[in-house]
Amino acid sequence: MARLISLVIGAGFVFVLALALFFTAKDAIQNPAPESAEHEFHLHPEDIHLSSAGFFGKFDRQQLQRGFQVYKEVCAACHSLKYVSFRDLEHIGYSEAEVKAIANQWVIEQPTVNPETGEAATRKNLPSDRFPLPFANDIAARAANNNAIPPDLSLMTKARHDGSNYVHALITGYRNQPAELIEKFPGAKTPPGLHYNPYFANLNIAMPPPLTSDGQVTYSDGTKATKDQMARDVSAFLTWTAEPNLEARHAAGFAAVIFLLIFVYLAWGAYQNVWRDIKH
Template sequence: MIRIGAFLVGLFFSGWLLVSAAMGAFNFVKSPPAPTAEHEFHKKPKDVDFSFNGPLGTYDRAQLQRGLQVFREVCSACHSLHYVSFRDFAALGYNEAQIKTIAQEWPTEAPSINPETGEATTRKPIATDKIPAPYPNEVAARAANNNAAPPDLSLMTKARHGGANYVYSLLTGYQNPPAELKKKFPDSMPGKTTHYNPYFANLNLAMPRPLNTDGQVTYGEGAPKPTVDQMAKDVAAFLTWTAEPKLEQRKRAGTAAVIFLLVFFGLCVGAYKNIWADKKAHA
């Protein structure tokens, strides 16, 4: 009885799936899906040789500091860094006094309350503050940016396939739309408020090119030349740190753990052979 029932249920599900497949295939042949602009023009992020790549890679402190500078002078005008505090910059190699200065000189102020009147106001940020956002709320962010709110960048490199490579490719990927795009997909041409970038998911993004010219940010003594390429790499590295500040501890702990476990595994195999030795012998 169970087997007859099962046979009928199986016949129904399998049969109907095959019918659906046949209908799907028929439709596919009759009206093949039109190719999309994304499918033809979207590019995979470029590979960058970052210092933190690989199982033992670490951050380059100087690069993170330059990346912070690019973020502060360029990105922070529109993007927040919600989950990062000034005190976290100790990990970039700054001391307490330097962090205090960075906080004091940050382009935006922290929200606060006037102690006398209770009215909302702002004050100079302190080390324990989160990085203050450029806009008080999402509505303000939308209103100031043609209805496209700039996303928070704290976790950006973990929130996109390709991570730091993606951020770098996007920043250096702005270009004029290819003539072929206009010919084949006129609808996918950038509009008045969007900009063509083949590394962006739907090819046109609201953010105008942020890094325009070499030397847009002035790096300190001994730093590499602030070319657009260099600035993009530095800020991509910085945003990797904001997304994964514990990367170095993680890899260090991991190396120790794996070595320990390899030895442990060897010992376990030894103990196992040992305990079974007489069983095998007597077999």
């Protein structure tokens, strides 16, 4: 009897779920969601083919250093790298002495407390320090950025779909709002203080274009600093900050595949050896 009751209850649940699925699908067909500017005019980033992409991807150290230079001279005024330490820069080709110099000369110093007076103070950065925050708190960040808080960039390429390509597209994607969009969706006109960017989720972003002209950064290795090149380089650098162990992960994955292939071959050979005299 108990088993019969449980079967009836289970069947009831299945029936209710089937009804819910049916009416949900019916409503979606009969009353489709209204068109939106975000859905129609949002663009997806193109592949910029970074050297770190793909199964065998590796970082280009020179590009990472150029990307760090772009971050330092363009992005660091607003965006933090709170999960990255200065000494991590040794992994992209900087020497220990260069890292010490970068940390010591960084514009923003580390907050501390004066041991004699107990008052707030600052000190020079050390290689073991993480990159300091550009603003003291969220209130200061909002006050300096049109009431928007600039996001931390440490993990940005992991936090966004197709992150490396997204960063490049976002940086280079600023343009005038198309007249067709305003005609079709009058209420979607970019508000004052925001900037139209079709690669941003809601098309309007508070951050002004960070790269305004070619040559905005002078690369130490002589590479021509076009806007596209600078965007590619900082995208590569932020890919590294989000996944500094990418090369080791790729190497481990490749080794695992080789091991599995060898194991399968040995297992097949053992199978053949054990069963070779068995008559079917």
